[in-house]
Amino acid sequence: MKPYVNQLGYLPQSKKTAIVAVATSETETPSLDITNIQVCTPAGDCILEKPLIPKGFDVTAGDYVWQADFSELTECGTYIIQAGNVSSYPFRIDTELYSELNVLLCKMLYFQRCGMELEEKYAGKFARPTCHMNPVVLWDEYLKNKTGELDADSMQKFNIRGGWHDAGDFGRYTTAAACALAHILYAYRFFPDSFTQDLNIPESGNGIPDILNECRYELDWLLQMQTADGGVYHKLTTERHAAFVMPHEDLDPMILLPVSSMAVGDFAAVMALASRVYRPFDATFADKALAAALKSYGWLEQHPEFLGFRNSTCGSGTGEYGDSTDLDERMWAAMELYRCTGEDKYLAKTSELFEQHKKPTELGWADISGFAGWALLENRLMTAPKQSRIRLSDAEQALTDRYIKVILQEADRLVSVSETYGYGAAMEINDYVWGSNMVLLNYGMLLSTAYLLTQDSKYFDVAVRQMDYLLGVNAVDYSYVTGVGAHAYEHPHNRITEADGIDETIPGYVSGGPNRRPGDPVAHENIVPGTPPMKCFLDHWSCYSLNEITIYWNSPAIFVAAFLNHIRKTQ
Numbered sequence: 405m406k407p408y409v410n411q412l413g414y415l416p417q418s419k420k421t422a423i424v425a426v427a428t429s430e431t432e433t434p435s436l437d438i439t440n441i442q443v444c445t446p447a448g449d450c451i452l453e454k455p456l457i458p459k460g461f462d463v464t465a466g467d468y469v470w471q472a473d474f475s476e477l478t479e480c481g482t483y484i485i486q487a488g489n490v491s492s493y494p495f496r497i498d499t500e501l502y503s504e505l506n507v508l509l510c511k512m513l514y515f516q517r518c519g520m521e522l523e524e525k526y527a528g529k530f531a532r533p534t535c536h537m538n539p540v541v542l543w544d545e546y547l548k549n550k551t552g553e554l555d556a557d558s559m560q561k562f563n564i565r566g567g568w569h570d571a572g573d574f575g576r577y578t579t580a581a582a583c584a585l586a587h588i589l590y591a592y593r594f595f596p597d598s599f600t601q602d603l604n605i606p607e608s609g610n611g612i613p614d615i616l617n618e619c620r621y622e623l624d625w626l627l628q629m630q631t632a633d634g635g636v637y638h639k640l641t642t643e644r645h646a647a648f649v650m651p652h653e654d655l656d657p658m659i660l661l662p663v664s665s666m667a668v669g670d671f672a673a674v675m676a677l678a679s680r681v682y683r684p685f686d687a688t689f690a691d692k693a694l695a696a697a698l699k700s701y702g703w704l705e706q707h708p709e710f711l712g713f714r715n716s717t718c719g720s721g722t723g724e725y726g727d728s729t730d731l732d733e734r735m736w737a738a739m740e741l742y743r744c745t746g747e748d749k750y751l752a753k754t755s756e757l758f759e760q761h762k763k764p765t766e767l768g769w770a771d772i773s774g775f776a777g778w779a780l781l782e783n784r785l786m787t788a789p790k791q792s793r794i795r796l797s798d799a800e801q802a803l804t805d806r807y808i809k810v811i812l813q814e815a816d817r818l819v820s821v822s823e824t825y826g827y828g829a830a831m832e833i834n835d836y837v838w839g840s841n842m843v844l845l846n847y848g849m850l851l852s853t854a855y856l857l858t859q860d861s862k863y864f865d866v867a868v869r870q871m872d873y874l875l876g877v878n879a880v881d882y883s884y885v886t887g888v889g890a891h892a893y894e895h896p897h898n899r900i901t902e903a904d905g906i907d908e909t910i911p912g913y914v915s916g917g918p919n920r921r922p923g924d925p926v927a928h929e930n931i932v933p934g935t936p937p938m939k940c941f942l943d944h945w946s947c948y949s950l951n952e953i954t955i956y957w958n959s960p961a962i963f964v965a966a967f968l969n970h971i972r973k974t975q
């Protein structure tokens with residue numbers, strides 16, 4: 405019956421919720437022997453008492469839940485919540501919380517860097533040597549070489565280096581990269597005031613915001629994934645995932661897997677976006693990114709058919725990032741290029757694809773349609789410098805109205821889900837999938853977007869609740885960010901964390917989180933069938949289906965933290 409709190413803390417002006425929960429079944433209503441919680445200082449002075457409001461059975465958690473709202477406490481400081489004689493973990497009330505969190509979340513990307521030594525002055529005790537510098541070969545030539553059909557000297561070799569390791573594995577995947585970059589570049593575009601911190605990375609101090617320096621490292625790698633005709637390779641990995649070794653010890657051949665139309669669409673889109681974001685800092689790079697985007701868009705026009713990617717058809721054993729449609733990638737690419745060029749044909753294509761899409765508000769790696777919405781509404785969503793309203797063409801106005809409508813419909817659904825379940829996460833049972841924390845945070849981004857469009861505080865409050873869940877208001881009592889909060893998970897499925905021989909875990913990694921259909925052996929062994937979705941979690945390094953880390957699970961957290969940090973300044 406420990407009270408669950410956001411272990412990082414609460415912004416002074418935001419909603420503050422603590423939870424008390426009792427595991428039970430749907431048919432029983434347990435009783436509590438207390439009616440109130442107390443908010444106390446760590447020294448034990450209790451300064452506020454608030455009632456526990458019963459919220460009923462939360463089916464996603466298997467708990468009967470009571471909520472206490474202590475929003476009226478706005479004074480900065482460190483506190484605990486007392487529920488009878490049980491105390492919560494300590495937490496802070498502070499204006500800087502999400503700014504501090506964002507430094508860790510962004511620095512994680514530096515720790516994912518491939519193809520460069522991480523020097524001690526930037527990485528501290530987590531310094532490590534350069535990895536993955538060998539030339540890269542093509543998949544079909546690699547297979548022919550294996551069977552003796554092609555000798556090694558006759559194979560084409562490419563020097564493709566840099567970028568971020570995707571996750572706990574060392575693969576580099578185009579669609580995953582584009583997704584993470586979109587979250588972060590849009591976070592910067594909408595809330596530049598939340599990205600003023602020095603990340604202590606090699607490029608720090610060069611006059612460009614560090615978050616853009618960090619993203620540039622990924623973009624420079626991504627540019628190398630484009631083929632001469634504008635196609636883009638789906639991924640660059642070894643044949644199978646490496647053992648649990650440090651990246652520089654992974655010496656297996658690195659291979660380029662075939663072009664997919666998802667990769668081409670995402671590439672075109674994110675390069676177009678990058679050309680706008682980087683233009684004020686580096687016009688040469690902006691031109692290069694735009695030219696690359698146009699070239700890949702040309703490829704899409706010449707290849708109107710879907711070109712998917714499946715591991716099973718080629719025999720690759722690393723991450724798949726498979727998809728059954730490229731409609732959303734094509735839509736996003738078209739919209740980004742409309743934003744860059746103003747040419748009607750791109751808007752017409754976006755509108756056509758929008759009509760074919762059932763729910764164009766998705767912000768994850770598989771369905772990225774919502775990014776087209778961000779591109780379309782960019783001018784309204786940018787908070788600084790304040791943009792003057794430009795008169796839109798009738799076609800753009802029509803699409804804008806439709807897009808705003810679907811975004812607000814989805815945001816209203818999320819508000820109502822958050823009210824339905826006691827823990828306040830806008831998560832239905834089916835949302836607890838592999839990487840459920842991405843679903844949670846993508847909802848946080850959607851709610852942030854709805855708030856920017858309407859200034860309606862209900863969207864802000866529910867966005868806060870998503871962060872509360874991530875950082876401790878959940879049925880397993882963990883903060884899902886390493887190093888953040890008194891009870892943060894510590895054993896991510898991450899080769900580097902396991903192989904580096906250092907007890908401390910690199911801070912700032914978002915865990916994938918609970919998965920109601922556990923997909924790895926240790927999870928299968930330990931999670932009893934029928935466990936409520938929110939409790940299907942183990943802090944175990946081996947659990948890749950519950951507790952891995954990836955760049956695109958950190959990136960939506962970066963967006964939501966930047967949003968909350970921006971809004972607190974206006975409150």
Ligand code: 9MR
Pocket residue numbers: 570571572573575722723724725838839948952953954
């Ligand atoms: O994030 C991906 C998740 O949505 C899928 O269900 C899962 C299984 O296909 O794969 C996840 O992506 C992994 C990728 O394939 C390889 N790098 C690690 C990623 C996170 O687990």
Ligand code: ZN
Pocket residue numbers: 517518519535536569574651
């Ligand atoms: Zn590497």
